[in-house]
Amino acid sequence: MIVSGLSLKTFAIIVGSAAALRAVQFCLDLRRLLRSIDYLPGYRTVFSSTTVFGNLLPRIPLLALGRAHSWRLKHAPFAERGLDIISAVSFWPKPVGNIYIADVQAIKDIIWSRGLFPKPLSQYAVLKVFGSNIVASEGDEWKRHHKVVARAFSERNNRLVWDATTQIMLELFDTVWIGKDEVVVDHAVDLTLQIGLFVIGAAGFGRHISWKDDAVIPPGHQLTFKDALLTTSHDLFIKLLVPRWAMGFTKRFRRARLESDELQRYLTEMIQERKGFQLKEDDEDLLSSLLAANNDENLWKDEVKLNDSELIGNIFILIIDETVSHSLAFALALLALYPDKQEELYQQIKRVLPDGRIPTYDDIPSLSYSSAVFNEALRMFPPVTNVPKSSAENTTFTITDVNGTQRTLRFTTTVRYSSTQSRSAIAA
Ligand code: HEM
Structure with a gap:
């Protein structure tokens, strides 16, 4: 009995020490991660939305952001924090950080600097089921x-x-x-x-x-x-x-x-x-x-x-x-919801094509209201809400916050960026 009691105690000590070590390691990793993203405020959840599992879960506060959270929440998470750049830190199985960006200039910098911000190809691998292609590749293959x-x-x-x-x-x-x-x-x-x-x-x-x-x-x-x-x-x-x-x-x-x-x-x-x-x-x-x-x-x-x-x-x-099909569907739905805008669109088309002729490619610049409707539908209901990119180098972004103050943020780690431009302007 004494022997088994001792071994139970030893066992408890080993398990307890391992758990304590794990907890310390976790805290150090988390501190390192938060420091590397300049303590940028944002989402804090157990599961990451960049994993398949995290993406399957519905929105559960502190647990998961939920499917298509960028599409549903639009610009609100940025507006809440007064800054067009926020972080998303998840804890399981280890601390992971993502940066979400809605600042137009920062998005342009990321998109145009292909070498500095390559796509995290693992997130695109699924698109290779039909063969390697431009969207799922980077570098020389791209x-x-x-x-x-x-x-x-x-x-x-x-x-x-x-x-x-x-x-x-x-x-x-x-x-x-x-x-x-x-x-x-x-x-x-x-x-x-x-x-x-x-x-x-x-x-x-x-x-x-x-x-x-x-x-x-x-x-x-x-x-x-x-x-x-x-x-x-x-x-x-x-x-x-x-x-x-x-x-x-x-x-x-x-x-x-x-x-x-x-x-x-x-x-x-x-x-x-x-x-x-x-x-x-x-x-x-x-x-x-x-x-x-x-x-x-x-x-x-x-x-x-x-x-x-x-x-x-x-x-x-x-x-x-299916980007175009979905954008077109949202444009039609918005026109149905806003008949006055539909009428303005109709009147412009009638002015450009008074004799009822079929529009040609050269008529596009005159059909500005049609383009505006399509752009607005894209802004309100973008078919692509996140464009994942990564960076293996230190990066600095200067962003103007809601009070007009410029803030310089330094990220010193391999960071994944998701740019999202959707700013909500939905009429209540
Ligand atoms: C409303 C319609 C569309 C939207 C919102 C859209 C959006 C996007 C976005 C966000 C990217 C990623 C950009 C990046 O990684 O830097 C992209 C890439 C791409 N799109 Fe579209 N797209 C649309 C329509 C189309 C159409 C109709 C085609 C062709 C038939 C197309 C062909 C491509 C190609 C080839 C790329 C890869 C570009 C590259 O990696 O160099 N897109 N699109």
């Missing part, structure tokens, strides 16, 4: 992707997007909505997502997609291109969250696998069809531009061109991008 992708963003391509959009909208009015005095759309994204994907089908691949379900499934496929495009986008979260080996487990997962495999098959076919492609003046869709840039020997010299998997990775990133 430069290779950028060479090719940048070609697709030309004035000529912008015109192509405009023309494709007008054609798709006219077809919607002349087919699906023809003869209807009123159209009820339950969920605006159901409509805007289709618009976005049809535009990318036309401007991205030179493939016209009809609003009507009249397409025939081509031999060797199980879905039409339109269905593969629409459903892959819809079920993207499954593809991103479920590992490949588990994709056969449920009917839903198997369906999602079929959809993305089908889209991948279509894209591979399109790339094969256009191999050795010479760019023609009147034929510059996004895929043609990417392939032409990749085939341009002058561009590469000693570097390795993109392979098919990397080309597909970039195309996926460009087409499965």
